Amino acid sequence: MTRFWKANAVSLLALAIGAGAALAECKVEGAGNVAILSNDFEALRIVNTAAAECASDTVKVSSNATTEHKNIQGPALTANPAEYTVAVVANNSIVPLLNDGLIRPLDDLVAKYGQDLQPNQLIKIDGKVMAIAFLGNGQHLFYRKDILEKAGLEVPKSYEDMVAAAKVIKEKGLMEHPLAASDKPGWDLAAEFVNRFLGTGADLFKEGSAELNIDSDQGRLVLANMREMTAYMSPDYLNFDANEISKVWDANQTAMMVQWGSLAGAAVDPAKANPDVAANTAFAGAPTIGGGTIPGAALWWDGFAIAKNISDEDAAVSFQAMVHGISPAVVAEHSAVATWLVKGFQPGPTAEGVIANATGGAKAYPMQPYMGLLHTALSTELADFIAGKEEADQALKDVAAAYGAAAKEGGFIK
Amino acid sequence: MPHRTFMAFIFPSILAMVLFITLPIFSVIVQSVFVEHEAVLIAVENCTPFGCSDQTTVDTEAMAELRAEKPLGQFAGLSNYLNRNHLAIGEVGEIFRTAPGFVAALGQLMNLPFYRALAFTLTYTFIVTPFAMALGFAIALAVNTLPRMARGPAIFASILPMIITPLVGSLILAWMFHPAGILGAGLQTLTGDPGLSLKTSAVLSWIVLLVYGIWTNAPFSFVVFYAGLQTVPQDTVESARIDGANRWEVTRFVIMPHLGPLATFVALVQLMDNFRVFEPVVGFSSEATATSLSWLVYNDLVSQDAQQFGSASATSVITIIGVIVLLLPVLVRTWREFNSKAV
Numbered sequence: 001m002t003r004f005w006k007a008n009a010v011s012l013l014a015l016a017i018g019a020g021a022a023l024a025e026c027k028v029e030g031a032g033n034v035a036i037l038s039n040d041f042e043a044l045r046i047v048n049t050a051a052a053e054c055a056s057d058t059v060k061v062s063s064n065a066t067t068e069h070k071n072i073q074g075p076a077l078t079a080n081p082a083e084y085t086v087a088v089v090a091n092n093s094i095v096p097l098l099n100d101g102l103i104r105p106l107d108d109l110v111a112k113y114g115q116d117l118q119p120n121q122l123i124k125i126d127g128k129v130m131a132i133a134f135l136g137n138g139q140h141l142f143y144r145k146d147i148l149e150k151a152g153l154e155v156p157k158s159y160e161d162m163v164a165a166a167k168v169i170k171e172k173g174l175m176e177h178p179l180a181a182s183d184k185p186g187w188d189l190a191a192e193f194v195n196r197f198l199g200t201g202a203d204l205f206k207e208g209s210a211e212l213n214i215d216s217d218q219g220r221l222v223l224a225n226m227r228e229m230t231a232y233m234s235p236d237y238l239n240f241d242a243n244e245i246s247k248v249w250d251a252n253q254t255a256m257m258v259q260w261g262s263l264a265g266a267a268v269d270p271a272k273a274n275p276d277v278a279a280n281t282a283f284a285g286a287p288t289i290g291g292g293t294i295p296g297a298a299l300w301w302d303g304f305a306i307a308k309n310i311s312d313e314d315a316a317v318s319f320q321a322m323v324h325g326i327s328p329a330v331v332a333e334h335s336a337v338a339t340w341l342v343k344g345f346q347p348g349p350t351a352e353g354v355i356a357n358a359t360g361g362a363k364a365y366p367m368q369p370y371m372g373l374l375h376t377a378l379s380t381e382l383a384d385f386i387a388g389k390e391e392a393d394q395a396l397k398d399v400a401a402a403y404g405a406a407a408k409e410g411g412f413i414k
Numbered sequence: 415m416p417h418r419t420f421m422a423f424i425f426p427s428i429l430a431m432v433l434f435i436t437l438p439i440f441s442v443i444v445q446s447v448f449v450e451h452e453a454v455l456i457a458v459e460n461c462t463p464f465g466c467s468d469q470t471t472v473d474t475e476a477m478a479e480l481r482a483e484k485p486l487g488q489f490a491g492l493s494n495y496l497n498r499n500h501l502a503i504g505e506v507g508e509i510f511r512t513a514p515g516f517v518a519a520l521g522q523l524m525n526l527p528f529y530r531a532l533a534f535t536l537t538y539t540f541i542v543t544p545f546a547m548a549l550g551f552a553i554a555l556a557v558n559t560l561p562r563m564a565r566g567p568a569i570f571a572s573i574l575p576m577i578i579t580p581l582v583g584s585l586i587l588a589w590m591f592h593p594a595g596i597l598g599a600g601l602q603t604l605t606g607d608p609g610l611s612l613k614t615s616a617v618l619s620w621i622v623l624l625v626y627g628i629w630t631n632a633p634f635s636f637v638v639f640y641a642g643l644q645t646v647p648q649d650t651v652e653s654a655r656i657d658g659a660n661r662w663e664v665t666r667f668v669i670m671p672h673l674g675p676l677a678t679f680v681a682l683v684q685l686m687d688n689f690r691v692f693e694p695v696v697g698f699s700s701e702a703t704a705t706s707l708s709w710l711v712y713n714d715l716v717s718q719d720a721q722q723f724g725s726a727s728a729t730s731v732i733t734i735i736g737v738i739v740l741l742l743p744v745l746v747r748t749w750r751e752f753n754s755k756a757v
Contacts, residue, residue, distance in 0.1 A: 071716050091462070096720050101474035125471060126458035133463050185702040208457065208470070236593045238613035238702060299464050341463050364464045369453065369472045372720055380527065380713070383702035387614060390525075398525065401505075405497040409724050411450035411488070 026324040029113075031058035032317035036304075037073055038088030040065040041262050043135055043338035044302065047088075051325030059317055069093070077102040082307035085318040090302045091365040092372065094123070094131055099369050103130060103305040109319040116327055118343050123303055133303035134326040136339040138362065139195060139258045140297060140353030141287055142267065146280040147174055147255040158288045159196065159225050159296060162256055166232035169255055179232040180254040184241040185383035190375045191298075193382060195258070196222040198363040199289040199296025210370045210412040212403055215396045221290050223385060223392040230386065238387060249281075250274045258286055258297060261354040265337050268350060283349065285356025295357045298365035301341065370412045377403035439734065446494055446727035448487040451480045487724070494728040501732075502526045528729075531705040537620070538706070539688040539740070542627035547680055549628060550635025551673075555665065557636075558643045569640070576633035584697025587626050588612070591698075616703040623694050623704055631688065635680050642676045643669070678744060685740050690733065707733045 048063040055061040076083040105128040123131040166178040182188035200218040286297030339351040385395035454476040513519035692708035714726035
């Protein structure tokens with residue numbers, strides 16, 4: 001993967017230079033090593049490629065974009081010196097790094113090299129800048145204009161509306177399986193639960209403690225909706241993760257889904273997507289739930305953090321390269337790809353959904369140190385429920401028990 | 415061979431075993447009786463692009479001190495083994511006290527992650543091992559009757575399932591059973607049930623996993639039995655034929671007894687391997703319907719934000735104990751045979 005990606009990055013870079021399109025020149029003070037570990041999607045690949053422009057005789061730049069980044073980052077940054085100088089993280093993946101103290105405060109670097117950064121890009125924990133955000137992301141509604149029009153329906157505002165609309169579409173024979181959701185047991189399934197639960201306005205944990213708070217009316221409401229929606233999905237919905245429902249969408253087999261904003265660009269790109277579907281695909285904020293007003297989807301940011309176990313020179317060089325990678329010039333060239341949080345970003349139609357979530361008051365994905373344990377408990381224990389083999393009460397009880405055992409082992413509850 | 419020479423020859427191998435097998439197992443056992451330090455939590459102000467809020471976070475300095483003092487964590491005795499994610503002693507007792515009947519109790523037991531994994535692991539071990547051995551033996555007999563020219567290609571074709579990386583093999587089969595794949599779509603047409611899918615039907619996914627297991631394990635038995643067949647004394651076979659034994663009788667009374675010790679060896683290796691079944695669970699992504707003990711270990715270590723070493727170690731130790739229990743009858747038999755020969 002690494003080598004493949006490096007080769008790619010180099011060739012892309014060569015192309016860019018060859019075409020005379022290397023916009024802003026990268027000027028880096030000092031010498032050192034930049035090694036980036038990131039997730040693998042288009043916007044991050046763009047940033048990595050731009051950061052690679054900073055390579056020179058004295059500065060070495062390499063990057064590894066992989067969906068396995070979360071499993072790699074802990075061990076890689078624990079090593080001294082760390083294997084990567086930069087970890088590209090999100091709300092959830094920064095937590096284990098914070099818990100183990102593997103990333104360094106960036107205040108002095110921001111003061112020295114961060115003129116282009118906006119104040120809201122700084123992720124501050126206890127007053128210290130620990131990461132620089134550059135992307136906003138989140139799941140929001142994708143819908144088919146043509147299908148809703150033919151069925152004489154409004155754009156659904158809530159998860160309940162989605163079910164009602166699906167019923168009409170199915171009855172009118174417009175589509176057999178109007179809904180899709182990433183219900184595959186595992187990370188995706190748990191995210192479906194967390195999204196809706198945050199939309200109810202309730203907290204996942206009892207205030208100020210690691211005790212769970214989901215065995216409630218809100219929890220049951222969320223599960224009931226998740227099950228109701230499966231009635232209008234392809235019977236194969238247990239195979240559906242985020243990438244899979246994108247394919248189902250592209251194959252003209254579904255009309256409404258709550259999907260990642262970072263995949264919106266690809267869904268309407270006539271070069272990559274089915275042109276008939278792409279022309280009729282539109283976006284809106286995430287639906288609400290249970291008559292509430294909060295969009296039922298977590299807000300996410302993606303940003304970069306600098307490893308603690310590296311030399312100060314490497315840290316300074318890495319910071320500068322990353323700041324170049326997310327510079328306004330780079331973003332301006334790729335504005336349609338994602339919802340950038342960078343100065344001068346002009347949001348296009350593909351950023352509509354994420355911005356609607358943020359302005360609608362959606363909650364950020366929780367950063368509590370024990371949130372990962374809950375997410376894992378949800379991802380295994382909701383499998384029976386979503387497959388229809390278990391009732392909501394039992395599912396909530398199982399989640400509580402699995403989380404309880406893990407949290408006890410993790411030292412979060414006695 | 416003098417004992418000294420023997421020791422000199424075997425010493426490097428013993429050293430390697432101690433370093434790379436015994437010590438790691440010992441460290442796993444130690445780790446399994448520890449849990450993380452109690453987290454020192456503090457409330458701090460978090461600011462993100464979406465606003466500021468008070469959030470709990472771990473006090474890394476305090477934790478670093480705790481860890482420097484006791485790097486292993488808190489001693490927890492057997493609690494990792496007994497909690498709900500493992501043997502679940504409390505929950506199991508509760509189930510048998512309150513469940514209306516034995517079948518209901520079993521159903522509730524399958525709701526606990528460890529027992530659910532154990533059930534599949536044992537089923538897989540005890541179904542795949544004999545069937546794969548029988549299939550391998552049958553293929554070996556068949557290949558052995560082929561003319562010499564045809565044997566090479568036949569052997570190659572027969573051991574293909576073993577050559578293919580298990581993960582790739584299971585992925586290929588999983589895709590074929592996808593509702594849009596050839597076997598999945600075929601099954602739906604045959605049964606007339608458009609909702610039939612590998613993911614939703616536990617029975618179907620167990621059957622497919624077992625069939626996959628037999629397919630991928632048969633070549634090992636085949637290779638060993640085929641080699642064994644080359645050593646069958648032809649005199650005995652011929653005299654049996656002269657005595658009027660038919661093909662089946664020759665196989666039953668000459669070949670099978672001759673291959674007996676080999677069968678013990680194959681059973682030993684296969685039981686051990688199958689008890690640690692892992693790749694098909696990931697390849698078929700059958701986590702919802704079938705999990706295994708090894709998958710539990712993987713899940714503790716990989717799909718968490720924080721790795722749970724204690725929990726993973728406890729499951730590993732239980733797996734090792736399981737393997738020992740499985741192998742005990744075979745080992746005892748071998749030991750007895752060895753002793754009787756010595757006398």
